[in-house]
Amino acid sequence: MSSFSWLFTLLPSSAPSLLLVGLVGRQLGLRVGLQVVQTVTCSRLGSPSTQGLFQDGDVVIGGLFSLYHKTPSTAHDFTHLPDYKPCTGLEILPLQYIYAMVFALEEINHSSNLLPGLKLGYLIHDSCSLHPWAMQAALSLVGGNSTSCDRPIPLIIGGSSSIAAKILCNVLGPLSVPLVSYTASCPCLSDRRQFPNFFRTMASDIYQARAIAQLAIRFKWTWIGAVVANNDYGHMAVKEETQGKGVCLAFVETLQRENIVSDARQAALRIQASNAKVILVFSWYTDVRELFLQLAKINVTNRQFLASEAWSTSGNLLQNLVTSQVASGVLGVAIRSSPIPGFESYLRNLKPSRRPDDAFLKEFWENEFGCSPGANRLLQKTYLPPCSGTESLERVQNFFTDTSQLRVTYNVYLAVYAAAHALHSLLSCSSRDSPPGNTSATCSSPKHIKPRELLQHLNNMNFTTPQGELLYFKGADVPAKYDLVNWQNTPEGSLKLVLIGRVDGFDLYLNESAIQWSTGTNQVPVSVCSESCPPGTRKANRKGEPLCCFDCIPCAEGEVSNETGSLHCESCPSEFWSNVDLTACVPRQLDFLSFNETLGITLTTAAVSGAAVTTAVFVVFILYHQTPMVRANNSELSFLLLVSLKLCFLCSLVFIGRPSVWSCRFQQAAFGISFVLCVSCLKVKTIVVLAAFRSARPGAAALMKWFGPGQQRGSVGLFTCIQVIICIIWLSLSPPVPQADLDIPELQVTLMCSMASVVGFSLVLGYIGLLACTCLLLAFLARKLPDNFNEAKLITFSMLIFCAVWVAFVPAYVSSPGKYAVAVEIFAILASSYGLLLCMFAPKCFIILLRPEKNTKKHLMAR
Known part of the structure; x- marks a missing residue:
């Protein structure tokens, strides 16, 4: 069947067929004028849509409702005209909608403010939820009929579904007849370019x-x-x-x-x-x-x-x-x-005897009371006993009489009032809608209302309902x-x-x-694909699954998420770090080598013990300063060496504790100067030993004149002054400063002295290394001199230990993290100091204290 074949099956071969075909033809582009509609012979179309309610008036408003839900089966065999059987299955709620329209019109007719002196009528049809019948009924309304022949309907309240509203708008659009729907809710109907004549009291x-x-x-x-x-x-x-x-x-x-x-x-x-x-x-x-x-x-x-x-x-x-x-x-x-005041009373007072032409009410009466209130054309084959006349809706409780919650019914009520206010604006001779420059007021006659004009007034309509509600159309829609x-x-x-x-x-x-939930309690149901990620984690989408399905991944250290369901973890600023729960950034805890921790206590004990041992040796040498052992080994340099060793032990204590600006400067200067003083004494001692044995050779007697006590002290002072100058320049230009090592990914960061100038620190260490290497070389050359007690051997061993410690120090210092780098430096200081102290003075103290018989000039001079 072609797309329009159903249209012709609905129409008898009469003059109204030309009307319908003409209107549809115009919709298809044939451009048949409105005059055709107004000049055809008025006739009721022979379809079920002719069954309805009619009340004459100065202006008649059309209504379309889906009152019946059981549609007839029609055989389209194309051998004879279709037999239109009536729809059955009366719906109670749509019947209430119909009487809401009737009630609103009667209320308006009794109003002294709205359309005074004008009576509104109505013509209401049933569309049986069939779109062809709805369209046929709509064309019947706008084309005139046997009851209102010369007054076509200027406005229709109807379109019980969005599809029906679309069809009706397409049919009525070329005629500019407004359609006000009470239930059509499709958002597509808000398109004014496609549906310019559509309005609704139902929200999108x-x-x-x-x-x-x-x-x-x-x-x-x-x-x-x-x-x-x-x-x-x-x-x-x-x-x-x-x-x-x-x-x-x-x-x-x-x-x-x-x-x-x-x-x-x-x-x-x-x-x-x-x-x-x-x-x-x-x-x-x-x-x-x-x-x-x-x-x-x-x-x-x-x-x-x-x-x-x-x-x-x-x-x-x-x-x-x-x-x-x-x-x-x-x-x-x-x-x-x-609520609609008075509507319940109106419904309960309805009786077929008061509305003899109301076929809908008669059928409802028969269904409700099981009796026939009079002749019924709709149910000719049904034989029911006549009603007694005492039947009443006063005590009937069903959907028809229930006005506790008027929803669609109220939309119908609003649609009628919107139509009435648009008519009132059109018929009130107001010039506010006249074109600019035209100051003359024009009036429309109730008998010659043009749908196009009514459409314009509907677009500008703004009024307050009897319930005090402000209503206006914004395009096709009312406020939702x-x-x-x-x-x-x-x-x-x-x-x-x-x-x-x-x-x-x-x-x-x-x-x-x-709210009472499906569980029967006030507990809100949970409906998630994945539980929300707690703070401290982030969402990680599962591959191939919706975004609501995800895994919770803990944030990395140094990152936090403080909200439930975070998509990302935020990195903490450099001065902060994530807490244990990864939910907040907390200030980093400054860590340094302190006197209270085990490592600090151990190193402090070792340093203090070394200083104490050095002091004890110093005391022994003072007590036995007249003995050959002390005098034979240049006692002045020995005492100076012991003082420098004590300074080396004590300078390590400056590295322990919270670094400050002055402690950072002092620790490196004390370290560099103390060790230079110590190595200088050993170097001068070695030179003295070599000079003493060289002077015993013929022609070398004057050699010792250049290495007398004054020259020895001067040499030590010269070597030490060079280191002092290096330290002064370094600490003046770019001194070490206390700085936290924020590059370490930990909550605790080490506060240590940062070397602002690596060159300065390298010069200090390099100078110490230079002196130590030259001293080692000289001591190695003097190791086989023919004394019974050759101090050059002791210097050789001590410098070997010293150099080994500091050579191992460099890679250990570079690879140690945080405060452990400081501990490595302290350990190197203590190890080298202990090495020098034990190699240089342990044998001497052993002879002085335990082998006094060897503490003689004869024994020391023996070859």
Whole structure:
């Protein structure tokens, strides 16, 4: 069948067929004028859409509602004209919507402020949820009919679904007839270029989808399942839920009306298998009912459902005992509810006797009371006893008489008032909408209202409803307002609807303490793929999985994350380091070689012991200064050597403790000068030994004159002064300063004396090394001189130890971290000092104290 064949099957071969074909032809580009519509013969189209309510008035407003839900089966065999059978299955809620429109119009007709002196009428048709019939009814309304022949309908309230609204807009658009919908919510209808004649009192779905996304973010549901209608309504919800919101979908199942049982069964099994505890359901309540039945069959009762407005307030679901087992704690977005004063009384006072031409009310009466209030053209084959006339809706409790929460009904009510205010603006002779420069006021006659003009006034409409609500159209839309509802258990085992918050635009206001969750408690359900990473860790996405599925990796040392779910670890500033938990940067702890720690105590003890031993040797030499052993070895240089050794031991103590500006300068100067003094004494001693033996040769007697006591003291002073000068220049230009070694990746950093000038330190060490090497060379040359006690041998051994220690010191110092480099330097000082002390003075003290018989000139001079 071609794309328009269904259109012709709906039409009898009559003049109105030319009307419909003409209008559709214009939509397709044939450009048939409005005059064609206004000049054809008025006739009722022979379709079910002709069944409706009519009330004449100065201006008649059209209404389209999906009142019946059971559509007739029509055989399209193309052998005869289609037999239009009526729809069946009267829906109670849409009937309430119809009377909300009638009530609003009657209320306006009694108003002295709104359209005074003007009576509004109505012509309401049922579309039976069939889009071809809705379009046929709409064309019948705008083209004129048997009851309002010369006054085509200038505005239609209808479009019970987004698809129906699209179709009606495309049909009515070329005629500029406004369509005000009370339930069409597709965001696509906000496009004014495509749907310039569309208005709605129902908010766009984008607002409720974002409200649900805000709920997911607020309760940290990052891993949710989705069951949606397989159309724009459902797909838009999935898009909004995942678009930059930090929410991941564990699965997406679609429900198709034609395959609802199998689709619902598959979705139920998917919900059961998934670890997502929160399920978003964006579909119609009839589909949700089947889904809940399938969930109940497999005993899935521990899921938290998020509901769209299409089923969040469904009385059919709330009163279903099977639903109460599955859907306890549902959290949903609902069309805002508002009271309509006097509407309940109006409904309960309805009677067929007062509305003899109201076929809808008669059928409802028959269904409710099981009697016939009079002749019924809709149910000719049904034989019911006549009603007694005492039947009343006063005590009837059903969805029709329940006005406690008027949602879609209130949207219909607002649509009527929007139409009335637009008419009031159009008929009030106001020049505010005239083109610039035209100051003349123009009035439109109620009998000659042009839909295009009414459309312009709707675009500029701004009024306050009887409930005190400001209403205006921004494009096609009114300000978005929703209620947030919660399904809570009652003592009877059923569910009740509880208001827990509201949505204004994109702002969400929620009373969390009033929520009862699916667990039956106030504990918020947890629905995540991975638990949030605690502080001190960062997220690491799993390869091939959604962003909400991740591993938690501890931060590296020196990095921190102080928030739950951090994506990155932040590096601490150089002066700070991460704490043990890797959650905060704390100031680095300054570490240095102190007197209180074991290493410091050990080195201090060794230094003090060396100084004490040196002092003891010094005392021994003083007590035995007249003995040949002391006198034969140049006692003055020996005493000076002991003093320098004591300084070497004591200077090591300057390296221990917290470094300061003066301690850094003093320790290097004391170290360099003390060792130069020590090595100078040994060098002069060696020169004296060599000179003494050389002077014994013929012709060399004058040699000792150049190495007398004065020359010896002068030589030592000269060698030492050179080191003093080097230290003064070094410490004046670029002295060592206390500095923390921040390059070490630790919480504790060593505070040590940093060598600002490596050249200066190298000169100090190099000069000591030069003196030590020359001294070693001279002592080596004098080692075999024929004395019984040759001091040159002792100097040779002591200098070998000294040089070995300091050669090993360089690589050990460079490779040692932090304060251990200082300990290596102290150890080198102490080791070399002990080596000199023991090699030079231990043999002498042994003879002086333990072998006094060898402490004679004869023994020392023996060869």
